[in-house]
Amino acid sequence: MVPKIAVYTRISRDDEGDGLGVTRQREDCERLTDLRGWAVARIYEDNDVSAYKRNVRRPEFELMLSDLADGLIDGVVAYDLDRLARQPKDLERLIDMYDGRKRLVFATVTNDVNLGTADGRTMARVMVAFANKSSHDASRRIQRKHLELARQGKPSGGPAPYGWLKGGRKVDPVAAEHIRAAQKELLAGVRIGTIRTDWQRRGIGHTREGTTRLPHHLVEHMLTNPRLCGYRTYHGEVLLDDDGLSVIGEWETINTVEEWEAVCAVVLERKQKYPGRSLARKYLLSGIARCGLCHAKIRGQVNRRRKPGSTGPKFSYQCSVVNGGCGGVGRAGEAVDEFVISLVLAEQRERAASSTVEEAEPWSNASELADVEADIAALTQAAKAKEITVSTLLQLLPDLERRRDELKVERARFSKKRQQAVSLHVDTVEDFLALPLERQQALILHSLSAVLIHPAGRGRRKFDPSLIEPVWR
Structure with a gap:
């Protein structure tokens, strides 16, 4: 019976994504299987995947081991042993397969190692150990090179991050x-x-x-x-x-x-x-509207009684007993949204018209941050010049570094508030409705802290704006 062989190919980096490296490996492996008279059952290809990094999973390698265990293939051909394994634990998993099935065959293009024999396994273990050391040495040299490039402010190579053209220096x-x-x-x-x-x-x-x-x-x-x-x-x-x-x-x-x-x-x-929480909402005033009776938060919900083609409200704001409310207030959602939007946009237009245009004041603690950074640099230079001892340096630095980090956080908050104030401006209802829901809610919360919805009584009634009470900031 002709053995059914798995051809395994792998290359660690393929920056261009064209797969030329694994293609060459596959062609050489197929020629070897023809010479041996074996039939290729399946090609297992891990392109642009490391065999050295411990946290990297090789999906095709795992599938190949599974197929070997299930008896779907009768052996493995690879271009070189280090294409299969650069970690001893991966080699041992493969050897276990060959221990369990003595008739499995194995071959590589570049050397004559047979996992079916004791001598072959010993040689394979030695070769993988050396390959592992080679990868470790290369990794150490690469890390040292990247650290040197980083200290010089140079890009470390590889594909340019999104936002930059090829080479990573010019902005796209x-x-x-x-x-x-x-x-x-x-x-x-x-x-x-x-x-x-x-x-x-x-x-x-x-x-x-x-x-x-x-x-x-x-x-x-x-x-x-x-x-x-x-x-x-x-x-x-x-x-x-x-x-x-x-x-x-x-x-x-x-x-x-x-x-x-x-x-x-x-x-x-x-x-x-909001650690671990989804902030997605479907309705404008969910979490903003509150019941006028019990003051619990009101959330929007689909109007399930609405028939297809009906002109009735699509959703409503309902005080729910399930959410800790009294259940005594409910209102058609569209009318409430339209009223609140009109109030907020009118208030923001009025505020913009009455406010005088002033130049944005700079952050008040900028000079202190510059002084702290200058003090840190001066102490570090003094220690290098042996004007102060390392012990003195390590006693003085922590407080300065802590203050520097506090000031940077304060500057970030200041910048955030200033830029958010610029972002929160919309002129018309059409512009407002074209925004994503989260931004609409941010505009509402910029003017209102809550919206109280008071009960309207039983039966169908005309929308009464006086029963919607905005709580202005």
Whole structure:
């Protein structure tokens, strides 16, 4: 019987995404199977996947082991043993398969190692151990190189992040505009999930061709990446130089430091305020409207009694016993929304007309932050010049660093409030309704802290605005 063989191919990096490396491996493996008289049952291909990194799962390798265990294939052919395994534990899993089925065959293009024999397994273990050490040494050299590049403010290579052209130094004007627009939406109250859905629908933010899914965390990173304001990062953290100042990269920026800090402050604030909670809502006044009798929060709900084609209300705001309310107040949602929107837009127009145009005042503690950073740099330089001892330096630095970090957080909050004030402005009802729901709610909350809905009595009644009580800020 002709053995049914699995051909396994793998390459660690394929920046272009064309798969040429695994294609060459496959062709060489197929020639070897022809020479041996074996039949190729299936090609298992892990392109652009590391075999050295412990936290990386190779889906095709796992599938191949599963098929071996189930008896669907009779052996494995790979271009080289290190294509299969660079971690001893992965090799041992493969050896266990060959221990259980003595008739399994094995071959590689580059050497003559047979996992079916004791000598072959010993040789394979030695080769994988050396391959593992080689990967470890290469990883250490690469990390050292990346750290050196980071300290110099240079890009570390690889595909350019979204927002920059190939090479990572020049800004992509179209992508940069998408990032700025999304940040403005974020400051105005729109959720990252809403932005992600919109980007995915419009095909924005995909850094590689063929990518269809846009993860939430990736969109968050694109909007809060320290690279946006020029900060160089290393292992996800903003890198500081010997003077304790942020290292500035050699590329064009998309945001100012103040703009970037404001966006980061909004994201962090939401995570701290609503940990693990979805902020998605379907109705404008959900969580804002309150019952005029018991003052419990009122949420919108679909009008299930409405018949198709009917002109009745599509939804209502109902005080619910389930949510801790009295259940004594309910009102057609559309009329309440229209009334509240008109009130809020009128109030904001009146406020804009009566306010005088003044130049935005700068952050009051900017000079203190500059002084603290200068003190940190001076102490560090004094320690280098041996003017003070390291012990003295380590006694003085913590308080200064703590104050520096507090001031940076304060500056971020100041920038966030100033930019949110600019974002929260709409002229017409049409413009208001065209906004995402989260931004509409942010506009409402900018003027109102709550909306009290008072009972209207039984039976159908004409909408009475006097029973809707806005609570102004």
